[in-house]
Amino acid sequence: MKSLSLLLLLPLLLILASPSHVSAKHPRRALALGGWKAIKNISDPQVQELGEYAIAEHNKAAKPELVFGKVVKGETQVVSGVNYRLVVEAKDAGGATGEYEAVVWEKTWEGFKQLISFKPVKN
Incomplete structure (x- = not known):
């Protein structure tokens, strides 16, 4: 023992x-273990794809749908995989551009992605 x-x-x-x-x-x-760390290269294609994924997942459950623009800011957090907290620019059905915060959990070695949260950013 x-x-x-x-x-x-x-x-x-x-x-x-x-x-x-x-x-x-x-x-x-x-x-800080598990703390958030800024994404240095926000234009990285993988980061932009995750932003596009977040909009697509949000659109499955919400009306009116949003049209992905780009990821403008983001952070990562190492967990069992990686959490991405992204600020995504998107247009609504009326053409108005807004920013939304999306958290996406990804395990690349399993091919797993899940939208954890999605909400408008208050300015």
């Missing part, structure tokens, strides 16, 4: 002792 407890505790100790666990600018501040 004692050896089992040590085996369970060892991975935690290794993580806490690793240099990657500490911020370079603030050595005493630990990195």
Whole structure:
């Protein structure tokens, strides 16, 4: 039983002792595990495809439908896969352009994607 407890505790100790666990600018501040990180290249085709996917999934359940424009901002969060929190520009049926926040969960190794949330951005 004692050896089992040590085996369970060892991975935690290794993580806490690793240099990657500490911020370079603030050595005493630990990195936020599971925190959101800005997407540097918002024009990356994969990011734009995820924005288009979010609009398409939203349109399956909502009327009037939106027309995808582009992803204008985004962040990622590593979970069991990756969450993408995207600000997507889209036009409504009347031609008015608006921004919407979409969260898409993706597991690329499984070919899995799911729209988690979708809401208008309040300006």
